Amino acid sequence: MEKIGVWMTCPMSSYLEEQIDKRFGLFRPWQASSKHDFLRENRNSIRAVVGNTEFGADSELVDSLPNLEIVSTYSVGLDKIDLRKCEERGIRVTNTPDVLTDDVADVAIGLALATMRKICVCDRYVRSGLWKNGNFELTTKFSGKSVGIIGLGRIGSAIAKRAEAFGCPISYNSRSEKPHPNYKYYSNVVDLAKNSQILIVACCLTEETRHIVNREVINALGSKGVIVNIGRGPLIDEPELVSALLEGRLGGAGLDVFENEPEVPKELFGLENVVLLPHVGSDSVETCRAMADLVIRNLEAYFRSKPLLTPVI
Numbered sequence: 001m002e003k004i005g006v007w008m009t010c011p012m013s014s015y016l017e018e019q020i021d022k023r024f025g026l027f028r029p030w031q032a033s034s035k036h037d038f039l040r041e042n043r044n045s046i047r048a049v050v051g052n053t054e055f056g057a058d059s060e061l062v063d064s065l066p067n068l069e070i071v072s073t074y075s076v077g078l079d080k081i082d083l084r085k086c087e088e089r090g091i092r093v094t095n096t097p098d099v100l101t102d103d104v105a106d107v108a109i110g111l112a113l114a115t116m117r118k119i120c121v122c123d124r125y126v127r128s129g130l131w132k133n134g135n136f137e138l139t140t141k142f143s144g145k146s147v148g149i150i151g152l153g154r155i156g157s158a159i160a161k162r163a164e165a166f167g168c169p170i171s172y173n174s175r176s177e178k179p180h181p182n183y184k185y186y187s188n189v190v191d192l193a194k195n196s197q198i199l200i201v202a203c204c205l206t207e208e209t210r211h212i213v214n215r216e217v218i219n220a221l222g223s224k225g226v227i228v229n230i231g232r233g234p235l236i237d238e239p240e241l242v243s244a245l246l247e248g249r250l251g252g253a254g255l256d257v258f259e260n261e262p263e264v265p266k267e268l269f270g271l272e273n274v275v276l277l278p279h280v281g282s283d284s285v286e287t288c289r290a291m292a293d294l295v296i297r298n299l300e301a302y303f304r305s306k307p308l309l310t311p312v313i
Contacts, residue, residue, distance in 0.1 A: 151203025
């Protein structure tokens with residue numbers, strides 16, 4: 001498969017890069033002095049694109065590649081891919097579901113615990129020597145708190161299962177009611193927030209879900225409520241989130257994703273009721289390798305005229 005050109009949109013897993021380079025003709029635009037010229041010179045040789053949550057296959061890239069046949073993204077999320085254009089041109093699309101579900105769900109619970117029990121603040125308290133001056137302040141219990149989940153898909157369901165183990169009653173909002181008799185369904189996100197103490201955002205980013213957590217939802221959750229976001233940054237209206245935290249209208253937030261990554265609102269840096277992660281929800285050694293293997297297996301399946309493992313289109 002050496003002659004099949006694969007355009008990798010940006011540096012990702014070194015393992016993924018090595019494996020693609022062994023099997024295909026890998027194009028690395030970040031190494032070129034001019035990405036635009038590099039693309040123009042090689043556009044006819046490229047039959048596949050590998051993207052991720054940062055750089056996918058937008059309309060401009062798809063239009064630039066006349067022989068593009070498949071986009072295999074190193075992610076579950078598809079918001080960086082112009083799916084409509086791919087479908088119109090008959091370009092296949094695959095992603096990496098399931099293999100990262102456990103890691104992201106683990107991080108969601110970890111963020112909730114870290115925010116409510118102020119684990120990061122406690123760590124700094126010990127390292128700075130302040131413990132010698134007195135005990136740390138009391139924090140808030142996680143176990144038994146009502147958890148509302150926006151998006152009860154693979155990851156949302158895994159989060160719910162973990163929260164249940166902490167004795168948390170589960171409610172959720174999703175595109176449709178799921179067959180979970182122990183979980184309460186709310187068709188309205190505001191109502192879900194009103195009846196939750198912790199709101200976890202785990203849905204896909206679409207035009208319909210952009211800013212699904214807005215001022216009204218945040219106010220409904222209230223001054224003791226905690227928001228956890230392991231989905232995508234634009235699911236939350238970030239300026240409204242920041243103002244709610246600064247004004248005390250929201251109790252806390254655990255965030256793995258942000259609206260304009262890697263930019264993060266500086267107002268959050270000094271808040272002890274906020275935990276910030278650099279979009280690492282699925283970034284374990286084991287999961288990143290499994291994701292890379294799935295990308296490669298989808299590419300190999302396609303170019304060998306075999307069924308795709310995780311087709312989107």
